[in-house]
Amino acid sequence: MxxxxxxxxxxxxxxxxxGGERDTVIGVENLTKRYGSLTAVDGxxxxxxxxxxxxxxxxxxxxxxxxLECIEGLTEPTSGRTMVLGMExxxxxxxxxxxxxxxxxxxxxxxxxxxREILELFGRFxxxxxxxxxxLETVGLExxxxxxxxxxxxxxxxxxxxxxxxxxxxxxxxxxxxxxxLDPQARRGLWDFxxxxxxxxxxxxxxxxxxxxxxxxxxxxxxxxGGKIVALDTPANLxxxxxxxxxxxxxxxxxxxxxxxxxxxxxxxxRVDDDGAYRLSSxxxxxxxxxxxxWAAASGATLTHLEVVPxxxxxxxxxxxxxxxxx
Numbered sequence: 001m002x003x004x005x006x007x008x009x010x011x012x013x014x015x016x017x018x019g020g021e022r023d024t025v026i027g028v029e030n031l032t033k034r035y036g037s038l039t040a041v042d043g044x045x046x047x048x049x050x051x052x053x054x055x056x057x058x059x060x061x062x063x064x065x066x067x068l069e070c071i072e073g074l075t076e077p078t079s080g081r082t083m084v085l086g087m088e089x090x091x092x093x094x095x096x097x098x099x100x101x102x103x104x105x106x107x108x109x110x111x112x113x114x115x116r117e118i119l120e121l122f123g124r125f126x127x128x129x130x131x132x133x134x135x136l137e138t139v140g141l142e143x144x145x146x147x148x149x150x151x152x153x154x155x156x157x158x159x160x161x162x163x164x165x166x167x168x169x170x171x172x173x174x175x176x177x178x179x180x181x182l183d184p185q186a187r188r189g190l191w192d193f194x195x196x197x198x199x200x201x202x203x204x205x206x207x208x209x210x211x212x213x214x215x216x217x218x219x220x221x222x223x224x225x226g227g228k229i230v231a232l233d234t235p236a237n238l239x240x241x242x243x244x245x246x247x248x249x250x251x252x253x254x255x256x257x258x259x260x261x262x263x264x265x266x267x268x269x270x271r272v273d274d275d276g277a278y279r280l281s282s283x284x285x286x287x288x289x290x291x292x293x294x295w296a297a298a299s300g301a302t303l304t305h306l307e308v309v310p311x312x313x314x315x316x317x318x319x320x321x322x323x324x325x326x327x
Contacts, residue, residue: 022049025172025203026071031080033066040066042227043080053194053204055218057211057313059325063227064207068174071205072102084172098126101170103161103178109149115160116145119167126168135163139193155186162193173197175206179213191216211313211325223317230320238316244268245315246285250292251277251305260299264291277305 026048033041041063048054056064069075071082073093082089084096109118116132123129136142139159141152149157158178165173175194179187187210194217198204208214214221215235222232231238239245248267258278261270266284273279282288285308296303317325 022051024048025050025085026054026205027083028067028071029081029083031067031070031082032078033063033070033075034078039227041070041077044222044224044227044229045080046222046229046232048203048205050203051198051201052219053198053206053217055214055221056205056207056224057209057214057221057317057325058207058224059209062224064224065176067224068176068205068207072100072174073097074102098128098168099171101165101168101173103165103173103175109164111148111150114146114148115141115163118149119164122164122167128169129167130169135166138166138196139163153186155182155189158182158186158190159193162190162197166197170202172203172205175204177207177209179208179210187213209325211317214313221313223313223320225317225321231316235313238313239311242311242315242319244281244283245311246282246288247309247311248280248282248285248288248292249277249305249307249309250280250303251275252296252301252303254301256299256301260295261292264288264295266291 024047028044028046031041031044032039044063044067056067058064066075070077071084071089073089073096076090085099087096089096110121113121115136119132119135123132132145133142136145139162141156141159141163144152144156149160152160162175162178165175178194179190182190191213194204194206204217206217218235220232220234221238222229223238224230231241233241255276256278258270258272261267261278261280264280265287266282267280267288268283269281271279271281280288280292289306289308292306293303295301314325317323
């Protein structure tokens with residue numbers, strides 16, 4: 001475990017508490033950022049509790065990265081304010097940078113320096129730093145200390161980016177689209193590192209456009225679209241808020257009347273796939289499934305497939321915006 005420096009609170013300003021009994025370590029109040037006529041972030045507010053994994057989910061161009069850059073002090077907001085660890089970003093950016101780690105969407109490193117040399121160089125920028133060997137061991141790259149970044153695979157490069165993020169032993173870590181471009185196996189490996197960082201006591205804020213990533217990692221998720229937060233809650237509560245949080249999929253051999261299936265308990269809508277299978281949007285799967293089985297028995301239909309598929313954050317985004325997260 002990497003030790004954590006004791007917070008210096010001599011001149012910090014408190015952030016109003018949220019997130020239960022835990023302290024709020026990030027506060028965003030009416031944050032707006034405009035670039036000429038384009039409003040990238042449009043008056044958003046939220047708080048992140050100590051020890052939380054907080055996700056900002058949305059499509060490209062939703063304002064996720066700009067929001068992070070304002071919080072981190074990399075971009076000056078047009079209006080509103082952001083607080084990190086009790087300090088205001090505009091006023092205390094230098095002190096904040098000592099206590100946070102930032103992994104950017106795109107990172108560039110010195111081509112001819114080894115991983116060890118890069119981490120040692122980065123460590124000199126901070127008053128407190130973690131030895132390079134411990135960082136590389138943390139991300140499973142201890143045997144690549146003498147290699148350059150160009151010699152690493154995509155997944156290894158992302159893991160090294162996380163090692164560089166931890167060089168100053170930060171209390172809060174910002175990850176901007178940390179798994180973009182990775183294959184599924186490498187993506188899940190990065191998820192394990194995010195969980196490990198959180199288990200080590202760090203607060204994590206990440207942006208993503210992968211709904212599964214948000215569901216797997218995040219305690220709470222803010223869904224952004226067009227610069228606004230359109231919903232904010234736990235993944236489970238966001239899904240539960242849907243009128244029809246389940247889809248019951250069934251195949252019954254020959255064609256049957258959609259009207260019959262539409263009348264089953266809990267069914268709000270019925271769609272027919274090209275292969276003749278039925279998709280029943282259901283508000284209560286525990287009522288729809290036995291009703292479907294009873295219907296099959298009474299009508300003589302032979303069920304060859306019956307499956308309940310819970311809704312996910314993709315469905316929540318579609319419900320809120322009328323379009324797919326990937327559009």
